[in-house]
Amino acid sequence: MTSTNGPIGAAPARKLPRKPASRLAEKWTHVDDVDVFYRESPVVPADSRVMAHIHGFGLSGRYLLPTAEILADDFHTYVPDLPGFGRSGRKKGMLDIPELAHATASFLDDRGVDKATLVGNSMGCPVIIEFAHHYPDRIDRAVLVSPAGGAFNQPLRRAIGQLSKDAVREPTRMATVAVPDYLRFGVPSTVRLFKALTQYPSLQRLLELRIPTLVVLGEHDPLLPHAHRIDEVASQVDSHVLVVLLEGAAHAINFSHPGQLAHVIKLFMDDKPILNDPAWPGHVRLYEVHRGANHPTGEVD
Template sequence: MSAASSTPSGSRHRSRLHPSRPESALAGRWTEIDGLEVFYRESPSQPDAPAMMHVHGFGLSGRYLLPTAELLSDEFHTLVPDLPGFGRSQGASMGLDVPDLAHAAARFLDDRGVDRVTLVGNSMGCPVITEFARLHPDRLERAVLVSPAGGMYNQPLRRAVAQLTRDGPREPTRMVGVAVPDYLRFGVPSTLKMFRALTQYPSLERLLELEVPTLVVIGDRDPLMPPTRRVHEVASMTDTHVLLVGIRGAAHAINFSHPGELAHVIRQFMADEPITDDPDSPGLARVVEIHRGAHHPRAKGT
């Protein structure tokens, strides 16, 4: 496994998918993982900075995670890959399930020389993180789960589609130009296969097994999340290391719609500081503590 720095046999694949102009302040790069070409974005070299990798959701690439990732890139060695089979990265011929994606994430970190990491996931990225924690517990520093998806509340497929349909108008209109190309590239066969994999994955069980400091962030306008009563019920089942925070006004793609608010919360979580609202972030978002484990500092009311 080594970073691809020259033009390999897959150059036509790369030139076809590579954007004509930079999409981000983070550098867009390619590497090869287990024989697959993988596209990723990376912050400038910061050898002493702690590593933080952002993990995208169902059918999407890492592109919609960039608004939050960029805001954190001055403090963390930031990585935003397109997992194999998503975005510009090549996919395995047999497809991937949640454990495969977690394994691919670990292999990508190997390739980048990262031993320990904080993972920030959105939607499907959250089950990938919990599986990564099960497979590689010594490599996960902290977990940030934003709008976790893939549980019983998102089944069957027609319910998930209806939830996504309701979510669309609640997201910024510019999200359309980011998400639609990714969904079209992912395709219907991959959607059906990946959805079946998610329905078979024990999301709640893995969430409750997490043993690292964990931040869960949800939006109060997210139709893919269960009712507040169920969220509180799940929170009460967790150990003392889980901090559950709500952002008022946010829907499902918080990493894209409320990057300032989310980055602010993540910074405070990483520093073990009280969670407060970000006065510099425009909009209606407000951070409200829902559940905090005993090991975390007391949150300030907002």
């Protein structure tokens, strides 16, 4: 397995030069016979912990960049396009949650990363949960932002309706990132992955986790159950889950509210109480929905 900042092989996505979408360094590597595109901290802070950001359904890692860029000042940050998504190459049989979890592990192997905190949005959350199931010694902490999948998103027509509602609740500039990614991903891949995502036992796997876990939910996310159901699920976990509700946010929190999300993640990583930043506009607030016994307590101002 090799890595370079320049092109490898003949992947069509590499033929035309393009303006970098981020201040993170854009790189390519070759993992398990697939060309993988990723972004990485241009300057790695001394003794920094590794943090990898895992994207959602049909999307590339590009929409995760607003939050990842902020956190890159404190963590050795990676934002890959998993195989079959974004600018990365495709591999037959990759479109299910376990295979994407294994692909994440292979990417970290290629980068020489033994252990990392994984930050996911939407489909990226079950990928992280599955990663933790197979590689419990390789994940330090889990950050699950707007988890997707399961019965609440079935059937496909219901999920499409939820996505349609969410689209008008996201910043308009999100469309310039999401639409090209969805078109590239294609309808056949969408149908296949949706089936795999909604059949994945997310709750069972979540209850099996024994690492510090932060769940961040948007108040206006149509893809998630109401907060009381989240609290009911979280209360089944003794000590390791912290659930935070972000007022005013919908599903793509990593894109729409990067400052607030990065603030919460930093506090979580340092085992500090979750407090609002006084610099935020008054309509942006955090609310704890659930706090496990092992997490520090504290009022949310």
